[in-house]
Amino acid sequence: MGVEKSAKSYVGKAKKAKLVTVGDVAPDFELVDPSGAKHKLSSFRGKRYNVDRLRQQTDLFKKAGVVTLSVYKSTPENVRRYGPASESDTSLALSDTKGSAFKKFMLPKSIRAAVGGSFAILAQSRFRRFLKLLNALRDACWGTNMDMIRQLPGDFMIDENGVIVDLFRAEKMIDQMPFDRVEAFIPEENRCKCNKKDCIVPRCRQKHEEIRQQSAAMIYTGGDEDDGSDV
Secondary structure (H helix, E strand, O other): OOHHHHHHHHHHHHHHOOOOOOOOEOOOOEEEOOOOOEEEHHHHOOOOEEEEOOOOOHHHHHHOOOEEEEEEOOOHHHHHHHOOOOOEOOEEEEEOOOOHHHHHOOOOEOHHHHHHHHHHHHHOOOHHHHHHHHHHHHHHHOOOOOHHHHEOOEEEEEOOOOEEEEEEEOOOOOOOOOHHHHHHOOOHHHOOOOOOOOOOOHHHHHHHHHHHHHHHHHHHHHHHOOOOOOO
């Protein structure tokens, strides 16, 4: 299912609710990275870019020439402490302490969904990872800033003209855009074809297994195959 087709079902309701949606020009914002450098969304015009809070697909987007802007409703210090270890021109972590970008993109808040999502992360993660989450929550809550905790995330796929071509507003903290829609945003000629067993792309993992099974079958039949010659 392509980006345009998968997004159409959302557009009608979003327009009725007067939300920023597919087909709209992405609202501009200016945020800082952990070093204090300012980055304006409109400065990325001419490139495909993804505004989200996840970084699992960063390498995938990087190889495809797509810029990833991960926006966190937290201080630059916390983004530096708990965010990604490295930054580049195609992958940036930005601090949005006041939530200006979240407001412009009209992302909802829900303390119940955020807390429920945190416990879901605990259920499927290692203890050390959960401690890291607790530390982040502690720092966010310090000074009664519960607004950071209530904020639900979203994903916005934006084309070279600054137009939103697909989006996903989470209803729970652990919700994320389905991967087929993420990959559909990448031009077909730039999509991953590594066929590695640990690739984030399901198609590559499946192809790897097919190749492995074919190789195993060739080895097996090659040892016992009758070449037709007389003994």
